[in-house]
Amino acid sequence: MNAVLFDMDGVLVNSEDYWVEFEREEILPWVVPDQDVDVAEVSGMNFREIYDYLEAEYETAVSREAYVERFSAAAEELYTERVDLLDGAHDLLERLDDEGVPTAVVSSSPHQWIGWVVERFDLEGEFDHVISADDIDAASKPEPDVFEYAADEVGVPAAECVVVEDSENGIEAAARADTVVVAYRIDAHGDIDRSAADAVVDSPAELQGTVLELVA
Template sequence: MTAVLFDMDGVLVDSEDYWVEFEREDIFPATVPDEKVDLAETSGMNFREIYDYLDEEYDATISREEFVQRFTEAAEEIYTERVELLDGLHDFLAELDDRGVPTALVSSSPHDWIGMVTERFDLEGEFDRVISADDIDAASKPAPDVFEYAADELGVPAADCVVVEDSANGIEAAARAGTTVIAYRIDAHGDIDRSPADEIVDSPAEIRERVLALTAGE
C-alpha cells in the first residue's frame, strides 16, 4: 500500500458527534417534519446533496437556500469552537511523511469548512492533497468518485490506497473505489453496516497501528 486517504468528519475531527445532534434535533425536523429519517441514509454525503436527497425522497418543506444557510452557520460553530483533533495526528502524519507515504484529506465538506479545520489545528501543508467533493462534477459518497479522484491526484492506483472512513456511505464509497478500507467505529453512527470494510478499528491508536502496517506491506 502506498498512499493513505483520510476522511475528515468523524475521523480527523470528532464533528460527527455534533453533526448528528444538529441533524436530528434541528435541520431534519425543519426540513422533513413529518418523517423519521435514518441519519445513516445521508451520512457522508455533501450537505447540498443531503437536501436534494431529502427533497426527492420526503418532499422538503424549507427552501434549499435556507437549508444551506443553516448548515453553513452550524459548520462555523462546530469546526471553530467544538471539535477536537484525532489524538496524535500530527506525529502520525509526520511518521507517514518520513516513510515517504503520500497522504490526502478527502472530504464531502466544502473547502471553506475544511479550511476551518486545517487552520485551527495547524494542518495546512500537512497533507499532499486536500480534496473536497466540490472539486469534481460527480456523485457524492457512496459513489466511489471522490476516492478515485484522490488516488489519481496522488498518482497512486486506488488499489494501492488505504482509506480511513467512519460513515456507512464513506465506507461503501471507498470499497467501491477498490481501496483497502479501514472503518473507524465511532459512537455517533451506532450500529451501521461496516461490512464493506477490510478492517474495523475503535481508537486513534488502532488507526495508526493498522495504517502503518498496511503501508509497510504487512
C-alpha cells in the same frame, strides 16, 4: 499500500458527534417534518447533496437557501470552536511523511470548512492533497467518485490506497472505489454496516497502528 486518504468528519476531527445530533434533532425534523428519516441515510454526504436527496426522496418543507444558511452557520461554529483533532494525528502524518507515503484529506465538506480545520489545528502543509467533493461534478458518497478522483490526484492506483472512513456511506464509497478500507468505529454512528471494510478499528491508537502496518 502507497497512499493514505483520510476522511475529515468523524476521523480527523470528532465533528460527527455533533453533526449526527444536529441532523437528527434539528435538520431532518425541520426539512422533512412529516418523515422519520434515519440519519445514517445522509451521513457522509455533501451537505448540499443531503438537501437534494431529501427533496428527491421525501419532499422538503424549507427552501434550499434557508437550509444552506442554517447548515453553514452551524459549520463555522463547529469547526472553529467545538471539534477536537484525532489524538496522535500530527504524529501519524509525520511518520507517513517520513516513510514517503503521500496523504490526502478527502472530504464531502466544502473547502472552506476543511480550511477552518486545517487552520485551527496547524495542519497546513501536513497533507499532500486536500480534496473536497466540491472539486468534482459527480455523485456524493456512497458513490465511489470522490475516492477514484483522489487516487488520480495523488497518482496512486486506488487499489494501493488506504482510506480511513467512519460513516456507512463513506465506507461503501471507498470499497466501491476498490481501495483498502479502514473503518473507524465511533459512537455517533452506532451499529452501522461496516462489513465492506477491510479492517475496523475502535481507537485512535488502533487506527494509527493499523494504517502504519498497512503501509509498511
